[in-house]
Amino acid sequence: MKVSEKLKVINKDIQAAAERAGRNTADINIVAVTKYVSNDRTQEAVDAGLVHLGENRPEGFKEKSETISGDVNWHYIGSLQSRKVKNVINEVDFLHSLDRISLAKEIQKRAEKQVPCFIQVNVSGEEQKHGLSPENTSQFVEELANYDKIKVIGLMTMAPLTEDKEVIRSCFKQLAELRKEIAAKNLQHAPCTELSMGMSNDFTIAIEEGATYIRIGSSLVGE
Numbered sequence: 001m002k003v004s005e006k007l008k009v010i011n012k013d014i015q016a017a018a019e020r021a022g023r024n025t026a027d028i029n030i031v032a033v034t035k036y037v038s039n040d041r042t043q044e045a046v047d048a049g050l051v052h053l054g055e056n057r058p059e060g061f062k063e064k065s066e067t068i069s070g071d072v073n074w075h076y077i078g079s080l081q082s083r084k085v086k087n088v089i090n091e092v093d094f095l096h097s098l099d100r101i102s103l104a105k106e107i108q109k110r111a112e113k114q115v116p117c118f119i120q121v122n123v124s125g126e127e128q129k130h131g132l133s134p135e136n137t138s139q140f141v142e143e144l145a146n147y148d149k150i151k152v153i154g155l156m157t158m159a160p161l162t163e164d165k166e167v168i169r170s171c172f173k174q175l176a177e178l179r180k181e182i183a184a185k186n187l188q189h190a191p192c193t194e195l196s197m198g199m200s201n202d203f204t205i206a207i208e209e210g211a212t213y214i215r216i217g218s219s220l221v222g223e
């Protein structure tokens, strides 16, 4: 199916979820995750009107950002090894996976301008997942005051892989609560207004819980 057709379906679901939550769809951004698909399919996504693209590996990120034409905001959504920072950071418009001081240090050293970042939080506590524990997130954000190349625009999480919608919802709710607490501190380097959460399987729940960036791959551009 064409990306534009899939996008129509997804936009309907976004609209319905936003209505249920009393939210404006203008506050919900789709990040098209193109990690599984070719450059041609990615270009099709841009031509269909998608302006946010996400990749989760340095190699894929570089290839896509060098090949795709159009006015694209580039999102780096995967875990990023410190030694790879220099390869991508100056092409990254949004980083979704800041989760440790060593990474912040490397960004500070390599970035030529300020990078809008989401702090990745491992709300569900699964061992194999990257991200800070909710307990440590607030302190971590405060420490980032010393890094002027980093602007904390929000928090990011991945819900656990489960069919249980209430478990997923609870994960998103906790992230939203944490975001509020951090934003209430009015830190100059950390407005923390955004929530990056929700993927193909759970983006409607994420919208109901306040997501402002949803990251959609398989159901939008394909696997």
Ligand SMILES: *Cc1c(COP(=O)(O)O)cnc(C)c1O
Binding pocket: 033, 035, 056, 077, 078, 158, 199, 200, 201, 215, 216, 217, 218, 219
């Ligand atoms: C792959 C990926 C997505 C998109 O997943 P789909 O289930 O294909 O929509 C979103 N976020 C991250 C961090 C990913 O790695």
